[in-house]
Structure formats: C-alpha cells, structure tokens
Amino acid sequence: MIGDYFRLAVDSIRHRQLRSWLTILGIVIGISLVVTMISLGEGMKGAVSQQLSRFGPDTLVVFPGKEANLFSGFFGGLHLEDDDVDVVKNTKGVDIAFPVLIKTIRIEFGDKDKQTLLHGLPSKESEKFLKDFQGWELADGRWFRDKSNEIVIGFKLAKEGFKEDDKGKEIRLNQKVEIDGEKFTVVGIIASLGEREHDFAGYISLDKLRDIIGSSEKEVTNIDIKAAPGVDPNEVAERIKKNLKRSRDAEDFAVLTSERMGNIAGNIIAVIEVVLLGLAVIALVVGGIGIMNTMYTGVLERTKEIGVMKAIGARNRDIGLIFLMEAGIIGLVGGSIGLAIGVSIAKIVEFIAHQNGLSLLSAYINIWLILFGLGFSFVIGCIAGILPAMQASKLKPVDALRYE
Amino acid sequence: MFIDSVCGMEIKNKKFHSSHDKRNYYFCSTKCKLKFEKESVRSREKVVIEFYNVWKVYELGNARITAVKGANLEISKGEFLSIQGPSGSGKSTFLHLIGCLDLPTKGSIFLDRKDISMLSESELAQIRGRKIGFVFQQFNLINTLNALENVMLPMIFQGKVIEERRKRAVELLDVVGLKDRMYHKPKELSGGQMQRVAIARALANDPDVILADEPTGNLDSSTGHSVMNVLVNLNKKFGKTIIVVTHDPYIAKYAKRKVNILDGQIAHDHQFMKRFIW
Ligand SMILES: Nc1ncnc2c1ncn2[C@@H]1O[C@H](COP(=O)(O)OP(=O)(O)OP(=O)(O)O)[C@@H](O)[C@H]1O
Ligand SMILES: [Mg+2]
Numbered sequence: 033m034i035g036d037y038f039r040l041a042v043d044s045i046r047h048r049q050l051r052s053w054l055t056i057l058g059i060v061i062g063i064s065l066v067v068t069m070i071s072l073g074e075g076m077k078g079a080v081s082q083q084l085s086r087f088g089p090d091t092l093v094v095f096p097g098k099e100a101n102l103f104s105g106f107f108g109g110l111h112l113e114d115d116d117v118d119v120v121k122n123t124k125g126v127d128i129a130f131p132v133l134i135k136t137i138r139i140e141f142g143d144k145d146k147q148t149l150l151h152g153l154p155s156k157e158s159e160k161f162l163k164d165f166q167g168w169e170l171a172d173g174r175w176f177r178d179k180s181n182e183i184v185i186g187f188k189l190a191k192e193g194f195k196e197d198d199k200g201k202e203i204r205l206n207q208k209v210e211i212d213g214e215k216f217t218v219v220g221i222i223a224s225l226g227e228r229e230h231d232f233a234g235y236i237s238l239d240k241l242r243d244i245i246g247s248s249e250k251e252v253t254n255i256d257i258k259a260a261p262g263v264d265p266n267e268v269a270e271r272i273k274k275n276l277k278r279s280r281d282a283e284d285f286a287v288l289t290s291e292r293m294g295n296i297a298g299n300i301i302a303v304i305e306v307v308l309l310g311l312a313v314i315a316l317v318v319g320g321i322g323i324m325n326t327m328y329t330g331v332l333e334r335t336k337e338i339g340v341m342k343a344i345g346a347r348n349r350d351i352g353l354i355f356l357m358e359a360g361i362i363g364l365v366g367g368s369i370g371l372a373i374g375v376s377i378a379k380i381v382e383f384i385a386h387q388n389g390l391s392l393l394s395a396y397i398n399i400w401l402i403l404f405g406l407g408f409s410f411v412i413g414c415i416a417g418i419l420p421a422m423q424a425s426k427l428k429p430v431d432a433l434r435y436e
Numbered sequence: 437m438f439i440d441s442v443c444g445m446e447i448k449n450k451k452f453h454s455s456h457d458k459r460n461y462y463f464c465s466t467k468c469k470l471k472f473e474k475e476s477v478r479s480r481e482k483v484v485i486e487f488y489n490v491w492k493v494y495e496l497g498n499a500r501i502t503a504v505k506g507a508n509l510e511i512s513k514g515e516f517l518s519i520q521g522p523s524g525s526g527k528s529t530f531l532h533l534i535g536c537l538d539l540p541t542k543g544s545i546f547l548d549r550k551d552i553s554m555l556s557e558s559e560l561a562q563i564r565g566r567k568i569g570f571v572f573q574q575f576n577l578i579n580t581l582n583a584l585e586n587v588m589l590p591m592i593f594q595g596k597v598i599e600e601r602r603k604r605a606v607e608l609l610d611v612v613g614l615k616d617r618m619y620h621k622p623k624e625l626s627g628g629q630m631q632r633v634a635i636a637r638a639l640a641n642d643p644d645v646i647l648a649d650e651p652t653g654n655l656d657s658s659t660g661h662s663v664m665n666v667l668v669n670l671n672k673k674f675g676k677t678i679i680v681v682t683h684d685p686y687i688a689k690y691a692k693r694k695v696n697i698l699d700g701q702i703a704h705d706h707q708f709m710k711r712f713i714w
Contacts, residue, residue, distance in 0.1 A: 040592075043580040342561065343535070344589060344637065344638075344640075347557070349558070429538070433532075
C-alpha cells in the first residue's frame with residue numbers, strides 16, 4: 033500500500049516537472065553545502081590531527097605575543113631573542129630547545145626567482161629535533177651544516193618551485209641557488225610533509241640567515257622545545273612561562289604544548305564549521321519552505337482530485353500520507369543530487385588542495401555521511417510536508433468536490 | 437406523521453393502509469397501496485437507503501442555506517431511480533448524503549440499516565469505497581493516471597494486492613468496452629470514453645449502489661444514451677442499485693422510479709408533479 037502511495041506521489045511530482053525541479057533545487061543547494069562542509073570539516077580535522085600526531089606530544093613552542101591573540105604577535109613586530117632561548121634551555125624538564133628565525137626571502141635559480149619562507153636553524157639541534165621528534169625525513173642528501181653555504185629545501189620547492197608552464201627546471205641535489213647574491217649548495221631535499229608551508233620552504237643555518245638579512249640583533253621568531261622524557265609537557269610549559277616572565281619582565285609571549293596547538297587549531301576549524309553549517313542550515317530552511325510552498329500550491333490545485341479520491345474511498349490518513357510522501361520524495365531527490373554535488377565539490381577542493389601542496393587534506397566521505405545526507409533531506413521534506421498534508425487530509429469531501 | 441413507503445410521500449390522513457408483518461403501512465393512493473401489496477415482502481427486506489426527516493443546512497458566514505428540508509425516502513436494492521429537479525434544488529446535496537460524502541444537519545440516514553451519523557470519518561470512507569460507486573458530470577478521472585490506473589485506484593484504498601487490482605480493472609474496462617484504451621491517459625480519451633472509465637472505476641470494489649450526478653451532462657445526446665445503456669445493463673444484469681441525478685427528462689426515462697426535488701423538498705405527489713412540472 034505504501035508502495036502504491038509512493039507511485040501516486042511520484043506520478044504527481046513528474047506531472048509538475050518544472051515546479052518540482054525548482055523546488056528540488058532549493059534542497060540540492062542546502063544539502064550540497066551541508067555535505068561539502070561536513071566532508072571538508074572532517075577532512076581538515078583529520079589533517080590537523082595527522083599533523084599533530086607527527087608533532088610529538090612532548091614538543092612545545094614559544095611564540096611572541098599573547099596566547100589569546102597570537103596574530104598580533106606575528107604581525108605586531110614582537111619577537112623573541114637569544115637570551116630567551118637560554119632561559120628556556122636552563123628550565124628544568126627541557127630536553128632540547130633551539131631558536132627558529134623565519135624570513136620571507138627571494139631565492140634565485142637559473143633565470144627564475146621565487147619568494148620563499150627561509151628558516152634559520154642551528155644545525156645539530158634542529159636536525160635531531162625534526163628528524164627524531166617531528167617525523168621529518170630527507171628524500172635525498174643530508175642536513176645543512178652550521179655557518180656553511182648549504183641549504184636544505186622542501187620537496188615541492190625542489191619539484192615545482194621554479195617550474196612554470198613546464199618551463200624552468202627541477203632543483204637537483206648539489207645544484208646551486210642564489211640568495212641575496214650569495215650562492216648556496218642544495219645538500220638535502222626533505223620528503224613531502226603534505227602541507228604547503230613546509231614543503232615550499234628552505235632551511236639554512238641560523239647564523240647564515242642573520243648574515244643575509246644583516247641584523248645585528250639576536251632576533252628569534254619562535255623557540256622549538258622538546259620536553260625531557262617522562263615529564264608532563266604542561267608542567268614544563270608552566271615553568272618556562274614563569275622563568276620567561278621573570279627574565280622578560282612582561283608576559284608578551286605564549287608557550288604552547290602540541291596539545292594546546294591542536295586545541296587552538298580545532299577551535300578555529302570549529303568556528304569555521306559552525307559559520308558555514310549555519311549558512312547551510314539557512315539554505316536548507318529556505319529549501320524546506322520552498323517545499324512547503326509547492327505542497328500548499330499542490331493541495332490547492334488538486335483540491336478536486338482530493339475530493340474525488342475521498343469519494344472513491346480514501347481515508348483522511350491515506351490522503352495525508354500521499355502528500356507527505358510527495359514532500360519526502362522531493363526532499364530525497366534533492367538530497368541525492370545535493371549529496372552527489374556536495375561530494376564532488378569536496379573532491380574538487382581536495383584535488384586543488386593537493387595540487388597546492390596540502391596533501392594531508394582529504395575529503396571525508398563514508399557511508400554514514402551518505403546515509404545522513406539522504407535521511408536528513410527526506411526528513412526535511414517530510415517536516416515541510418506535514419502542514420500541507422494535514423490541510424489536504426482535512427478537506428471535507430463535498431467542499432473539495434465542488435472546488436473548481 | 438407517516439410516509440408512503442412506496443413513493444415516499446408524507447401522508448396526513450390514513451385513508452389507504454395495509455398491514456404486513458404485524459405492522460401498518462399507509463399510502464397516498466390505491467395505486468401505491470396495490471404496488472406495495474404486490475411487492476411488499478421483497479421491497480421491505482431489501483431497503484438499502486432510508487432517509488428520516490433529513491435536513492441539510494449550509495452556513496456561509498451569516499447566510500444560511502437550507503439545501504434539504506426534511507426529506508423522507510426509502511430506496512430498495514436493485515432500484516433504478518432518477519432524481520430530477522431544477523438547478524439549485526438540492527439534487528447533488530441529496531446524492532452526497534446518500535453517498536456518505538456529507539452528513540445531515542438534522543435527521544437520520546440509514547445505509548444498510550446503519551445510521552451513518554454514528555460512523556467515524558474513516559468508517560464513512562470505507563463505506564464510500566466498498567458500498568458506493570460515484571460517477572460525476574465532469575468524469576473526475578485523475579489526469580496523471582491512465583485508464584487502468586484510474587480504475588485500480590479505489591482498490592488501492594481497500595488494500596487489494598496489485599494482481600487482483602489489475603485483473604479486476606481489466607475485466608471492468610472490458611465490460612465498458614474500453615479494453616483497448618487501458619493505457620490511455622484521460623486527455624487522450626473522448627468524453628464518452630472518459631465517462632465509461634469513470635463507470636468502470638465506480639464498479640471497482642463491486643459496490644451495491646451506483647450514484648451518478650448528471651453523468652450525461654457533458655456528453656452529446658447519443659453518447660449520453662450509450663452511457664445510460666451501460667448503467668441500465670448494470671442494473672439489469674448485476675442488480676446494482678442505481679441513482680441518477682439529471683434534469684434531462686429523456687435521460688430520466690431510463691429510470692423505473694422518479695423522484696422530483698423542488699427547493700430542497702421531495703415532491704411526493706407524483707400525479708401533481710406530472711401535471712405541472714413536466
Ligand atoms: N458546500 C456548500 N456550501 C454552501 N452552499 C451549498 C453547498 N452545497 C450546496 N449549497 C447550496 O445548496 C443548494 C443546493 O445545491 P445543489 O448543488 O444540491 O443543487 P443541484 O440541485 O445539484 O443544482 P445543479 O442542478 O445546478 O447541480 C444551492 O443553493 C447551493 O448553493
Ligand atoms: Mg448538482
């Protein structure tokens with residue numbers, strides 16, 4: 033019987049093709065947004081947690097600026113100094129601590145050049161820290177030495193950094209690049225980390241970078257730290273905070289454990305997700321109202337038909353069910369198409385992200401997301417259909433028959 | 437107050453009477469009395485529809501329209517009855533009351549000896565589906581469905597399985613001579629063909645009573661007569677009770693019994709009606 037009502041509902045939807053498709057479109061937009069959002073949101077979370085899992089749990093970073101407002105630290109000219117590194121190194125529970133200086137500098141190769149994030153690092157500590165505790169690997173070659181004109185570059189910078197429309201060349205091991213008029217030999221290429229920032233970066237010794245930018249100050253962008261084994265990183269963070277506060281005479285820095293960083297990233301993603309999902313929900317509500325509108329129009333148009341069906345034995349609930357199904361089917365069709373479009377958009381975004389070096393980001397698609405999308409759209413259709421269906425079912429047969 | 441149980445007229449004096457089954461019955465004339473005595477046993481047992489002082493009042497804002505004013509009527513199984521009267525006299529309202537599409541404002545209607553006012557909405561729908569078949573002036577087929585599906589529709593609401601529905605619908609379309617038009621949509625059929633599909637649909641659940649509201653109103657006279665012949669056949673061959681509303685006296689001629697309605701009242705005096713209206 034339900035199957036028969038389903039057929040009746042489909043017939044009447046097909047009979048009003050243009051209007052049905054326009055109504056379906058409303059749901060398509062909403063559902064495709066929701067699916068894209070969930071798929072990419074989960075994908076982003078996955079990417080962050082993958083990043084963090086490489087980032088050992090006992091690593092910490094000191095940034096200039098307050099934790100609540102890290103960006104002001106980055107852009108507000110605040111920075112740390114070598115003295116701070118010493119303070120951190122001497123804090124109890126710190127295993128490794130070293131300064132990192134990051135500058136955007138033009139690198140030349142052949143007749144091409146490219147603005148690149150250049151990291152200045154002390155050779156020994158950074159090699160141990162990055163390889164042993166951050167999971168970095170060299171695809172080729174070795175790490176740079178202190179005070180030498182040697183550079184290690186990211187995988188993507190080597191492969192694509194100086195290529196344009198198939199012109200230009202890949203950088204190979206032992207080739208030379210020029211930075212501020214000085215020649216550097218490429219001694220190592222880092223295996224891809226799946227994120228743009230590090231895959232397109234270059235790494236040289238801290239002293240060399242300071243020479244190039246000609247700063248006499250002992251400026252440091254941030255301090256990378258590894259807590260000693262068996263020590264609670266949060267405790268170490270507290271101690272570093274206390275010591276730095278004393279030595280700097282101000283709390284103009286932030287000490288973040290990897291857990292904290294994960295939380296911050298998670299919060300940012302959550303905010304983005306909530307905003308986008310909010311938009312998607314608005315789109316869905318609008319779509320639902322569209323269904324309701326179409327159904328009310330349908331009830332009005334088919335008043336006579338309803339009267340006839342009642343005259344030949346349809347009960348109120350039969351009529352209600354037929355209309356409810358019609359609304360549900362409109363929702364479901366919209367949902368299926370929206371799902372397909374949403375998944376496609378997510379896959380395209382994933383593809384573009386991969387093209388641009390963000391290989392960690394993968395669109396999250398599984399059976400639950402699909403079932404959710406379909407079920408949700410069906411439910412929206414049904415909810416939107418309840419009132420019109422009730423109106424249809426309650427029509428008095430004589431009045432409905434008289435309606436022209 | 438008494439009612440002539442042959443013609444349904446109200447009787448003030450008890451001049452003509454007869455007793456049957458320990459009950460007294462009163463009549464308007466010897467003609468009705470004789471008819472009763474001839475058919476009494478049969479007709480008493482086979483009453484399907486009884487109206488007792490039925491009133492129907494429509495309220496439109498402040499206006500009240502009384503469409504049926506205290507009607508009394510008995511219809512027996514197997515009758516072929518026409519309801520005639522001028523436009524707005526309450527013929528359709530009458531038919532809707534018989535067909536359980538509407539309930540009386542006052543008075544009672546018995547269908548198979550059950551007071552329909554006592555039934556719930558879904559029980560009424562069930563009765564409409566099983567015991568009554570409707571045929572309308574505008575055919576009222578569902579445009580999105582083809583002839584076969586239209587005929588199967590009433591069976592869906594009775595929960596019949598698809599095979600049974602199909603078999604019966606094909607049979608019925610054959611009866612009305614439209615087997616070769618099974619898959620045609622109403623748009624693709626002529627008026628007479630549509631009305632025959634509608635009749636097939638009315639027969640779907642094998643009802644006892646067929647109610648037709650101006651079934652020939654939208655048809656030319658020869659098509660109209662062929663549709664009427666289908667109804668006559670149903671009455672003769674299958675013993676269906678058939679009630680046809682019409683204001684066409686030629687169509688009314690098919691009926692064995694005529695009921696005239698004037699301004700919501702049944703004009704009981706047949707002799708009087710014969711002389712002055714037609
Ligand atoms: N649902 C309704 N609401 C209000 N008034 C109604 C309703 N149905 C019928 N009426 C009124 O009741 C009266 C009888 O109507 P009905 O349709 O029964 O007449 P009819 O004899 O069938 O007329 P026609 O030959 O034109 O079909 C009319 O005055 C009509 O306006
Ligand atoms: Mg009428």
